[in-house]
Amino acid sequence: MNTSELRQSSRGTTVVIGGGVIGLSSAWYLARDGWEVTVVDRGSVGGACSHGNCGLICPSHVLPLTEPGAFHNALKSLLTPNSPFRVQPRFDPALWSWLWNFAKRCNHACMLDAGHAIQRLLKLSMHEYQQWMENDPFESEWQEKGLLFVYQNPKALADFGKTNDFMTSEFEEPARLLDQREVVRHEPALKESVAGGWLYEHDAHLRPDKLLASLRAQLSEAGVEFMENCEFKSFSGGAGTAQCVETSQGSLRADAFVIATGAWTPHLNEQIGAKIPIQPGKGYSITMPRPEVCPIVPLIFPEHHVAVTPMMSRYRLGSIMEFAGYDSSIRPERLDLLRRAAEIYLRQPRCQPELSAWFGWRPMTYDSVPIIDFTPKWNNVLLATGHNMLGMSMAPGTGLIVSAMLANQPPPIDVAPYQIARFANKKTSRRSGHR
Secondary structure: OOHHHHHHOOOEEEEEEOOOHHHHHHHHHHHHOOEEEEEEOOOOOOOOOOOOOOOEEOOOOOOOOOOOOHHHHHHHHHOOOOOOEEEOOOOOHHHHHHHHHHHHOOOHHHHHHHHHHHHHHHHHHHHHHHHHHHHOOOOOOOEOOOEEEEEOOHHHHHHHHHHHHHHHHHHOOOOEEEEHHHHHHHOOOEOOOOOEEEEEOOOEEOOHHHHHHHHHHHHHHOOOEEEOOOOEEEEEEEOOEEEEEEEOOEEEEOOEEEEOOHHHHHHHHHHHOOOOOEEEEEEEEEEEOOOOOOOOOOEEEOOOOEEEEEOOOOEEEEEEEEEOOOOOOOOHHHHHHHHHHHHHHEOOOOOOOOOEEEEEEEEEEOOOOOEEEEOOOOOOEEEEEOOOOOHHHHHHHHHHHHHHHHOOOOOOOOOHHHOHHHHOOOOOOOOOOOO
C-alpha cells in the first residue's frame, strides 16, 4: 500500500468493529481505497477465532452444512456426548429456532443455492489472496499445495465418488482419486492402513497468526488506528444515519461503520435492528512443533472431522464442531478426539511440546451463507459476519465487497445472497446498495 496516496485521497472516516480476519481485511481494502480507518476490538486484534484455526484456504469447500441428511446426524449427536459434531442439550430457544431453520434447508435445492453463493465468495477471495501474496509483503507462510481428504474405510472412500461427480457437474470443482498406494506415495506421512484419498489440487494454506500480524503491521503503516480492549456499547445518530459509536473508551465519530464481530454478532441485535441467527460453533485446535515425519499436504479426515495443517514453522490438529453456547472452557476430551484421530492416520501424529490448546467460536448461520449487508436500523452501518467455518478463506473477498458497498460502487460479485432480508425478518436493510 502506498501510504502517501492514501492520505491524499481520503473518502471519509470509518470505524471497523471487530479485529478478526474479516475486520482486518475490510480495514485493508478501505484504507487502500482512501478511507481513514479505526479498528475497535473488545479484546486483542486477531486474538479470537481468526487466531488458532487451521489456516486452510479452500475454494473446494463449496458445500454448505445443510446437505440432505445433515439434520439427522445433528440429532444423533444429542445421544452421543463425545461425537466430533456435538449439540449440547439445553433449554435455549435461539438454538432450537436455529436448528429448526437448519433442518428446513437440508434439501437439494437449498444446498445448491447456498453452495453457489459460497463458491462465488471463495473464488473471489482466492483471487485476492493470490494478488496479496504476489504484490504485498505479507508474512503468512502461504503455500499452494492442495488439500487431501483421507479415508480409512474403503466404502466411505468410494461413496465420496458420488459427491465428487456432483461437485464436478454443479461447481466445476473436481478432486482426483488416489488409491492406497498413490495416496501414501503422495503423502508419505500417512500410514499404509489408509484406504485412499481425494486430492483438491488448487487449495492453499497459511499460518493465521502470522497473516493477522502482517495485516496489522501494514495497516498501522498506512495510518490505521487500533483500539484494543475496547468494548462496543451502541450507535448514536438520527434519521437512520449513525454518527457516533459509543465504546468503553469513549465516543468515536465517523461517516461509516462496519460490524465484523463474528459469533458475538447476536449480542448486537438491538443496535443492528434485526435478529441475526448466528450460533457459536465451537472449534478446537492443538499447535505443536513440526514432527520429524511431517505431512507435506494439509489433510482432512472426514470420517473423524479432523484437519491437519503442516505450516512451515508449526503443525496443527484442529476442527470439531460443538454447539454449546458461549461456553469458554477447553474440554480435554474434545482435544483427545483430535489426538486419537491423528493416531489412526499418521505415522507420527504429534510431538512435544504442545505449544497451545485453543478454542474459537465460529459464526454459524443456519444456511451456511455469510451476511454482508447494510443494517435495517442504520443506512451507513454495514454488517460483515456469519462466515461459518470459512472466515479465513472468505476474508479478502468480503473486504473487497465491503469497500465497494461503502463507496456506493458495484461490488465485484452479486451480493443478493448475503442480504439480511433472507432470514424472514419483517425489517430489511435501510439501504439497497448495488444488488
